[in-house]
Amino acid sequence: GDISSQLHGGYSHPLARSWQAERQLTKSMLIFPLFVSDQPEEETLIPSLPNQYRRGLNRLVPYLAPLVAKGLRSVILFGVPIAPGAKDALGTAADDPEGPVIQAIRVLRRAFPDLFITADVCLCEYTSHGHCGILRDDGSLNNALSVDRISDVAMAYADAGAHCVAPSDMNDGRIRAIKLKLIEAGIAHQVVLMSYAAKFSGCLYGPFRDAAGSCPSFGDRRCYQLPPGGRGLARRAIVRDINEGADIIMVKPASQYLDIISDAKELGKDLPVAAYQVSGEFAMIHAAAKAGVFDLKQMAFEATEGILRAGATIVVSYFTPEFLDWLDN
Numbered sequence: 001g002d003i004s005s006q007l008h009g010g011y012s013h014p015l016a017r018s019w020q021a022e023r024q025l026t027k028s029m030l031i032f033p034l035f036v037s038d039q040p041e042e043e044t045l046i047p048s049l050p051n052q053y054r055r056g057l058n059r060l061v062p063y064l065a066p067l068v069a070k071g072l073r074s075v076i077l078f079g080v081p082i083a084p085g086a087k088d089a090l091g092t093a094a095d096d097p098e099g100p101v102i103q104a105i106r107v108l109r110r111a112f113p114d115l116f117i118t119a120d121v122c123l124c125e126y127t128s129h130g131h132c133g134i135l136r137d138d139g140s141l142n143n144a145l146s147v148d149r150i151s152d153v154a155m156a157y158a159d160a161g162a163h164c165v166a167p168s169d170m171n172d173g174r175i176r177a178i179k180l181k182l183i184e185a186g187i188a189h190q191v192v193l194m195s196y197a198a199k200f201s202g203c204l205y206g207p208f209r210d211a212a213g214s215c216p217s218f219g220d221r222r223c224y225q226l227p228p229g230g231r232g233l234a235r236r237a238i239v240r241d242i243n244e245g246a247d248i249i250m251v252k253p254a255s256q257y258l259d260i261i262s263d264a265k266e267l268g269k270d271l272p273v274a275a276y277q278v279s280g281e282f283a284m285i286h287a288a289a290k291a292g293v294f295d296l297k298q299m300a301f302e303a304t305e306g307i308l309r310a311g312a313t314i315v316v317s318y319f320t321p322e323f324l325d326w327l328d329n
């Protein structure tokens with residue numbers, strides 16, 4: 001055929017094939033989620049989330065030290081208060097100075113000075129009703145009270161030393177509220193604000209909710225997480241959060257929402273875009289590999305490289321420990 005129809009030569013060698021990718025997965029792109037329990041000695045496997053554990057404060061440093069030595073650069077912390085009576089309608093335990101997240105921030109900052117510590121900011125792990133905010137009597141979210149509470153919790157984590165706060169609540173206006181409080185406190189210059197800007201309601205969070213005990217006690221999150229079909233709504237939420245001061249835009253889940261990641265990169269071309277490969281995606285890959293559908297490592301790479309191809313340069317991934325080994329050889 002004519003010259004322009006010949007493409008095979010351009011990817012005829014493994015290195016030439018790798019050159020076709022705009023973005024290559026590196027260890028520094030990975031953020032590793034950690035479930036921190038309020039029981040200091042706990043180390044409990046989470047059955048629905050392969051190889052993931054709920055760990056108490058005293059178990060974190062021994063677990064992370066070898067990972068940091070292998071090149072772990074960043075973690076995101078999720079507090080799991082399992083002490084009886086820890087939960088109430090306001091999620092009071094979320095910013096308890098003796099609570100799991102604030103204590104873990106302090107311990108990890110001391111133990112691993114170079115580790116980038118992100119604190120997830122939400123109330124669902126701490127509220128008796130399991131929703132990501134404060135409710136009205138009719139069960140709907142009270143936006144003003146929720147935004148004020150979420151931004152207070154973000155400030156508590158920033159004050160404790162978190163390098164980054166990442167509100168995963170999806171209340172309207174929480175990015176602006178957090179940014180304003182950071183500015184008022186004079187620390188806006190030293191805290192990264194990562195917004196879960198386009199976070200969709202769906203069926204992919206089950207294993208996380210098992211791990212974090214964060215299932216809503218009634219109803220669902222459809223009135224505040226985005227409807228899976230809402231591409232325009234996601235674009236509007238992304239633009240809104242960029243304008244409210246987000247430093248990083250996150251899309252979640254990832255593989256079922258690659259178009260949204262691509263939109264986020266188009267709308268936020270001057271910001272880093274993150275994507276969260278959520279618990280359901282992770283568990284699905286493990287289950288399929290166990291069922292013999294494909295090789296686990298190959299699929300972990302294929303799914304993650306697809307997330308990068310869509311435009312993400314930061315990936316929240318439960319595969320992080322494996323990638324620290326896989327990316328070395």
Ligand SMILES: NCC[C@H](CC(=O)O)[C@@H](CN)CCC(=O)O
Pocket residue numbers: 120122123124132168169204205206207208209214221277278279280
């Ligand atoms: N704050 C919401 C937590 C939310 C799950 C949920 O909607 O319950 C995600 C954590 N940010 C789940 C993450 C995951 O499934 O891995």
Ligand SMILES: [Zn+2]
Pocket residue numbers: 122123124125131132168169
């Ligand atoms: Zn939540």
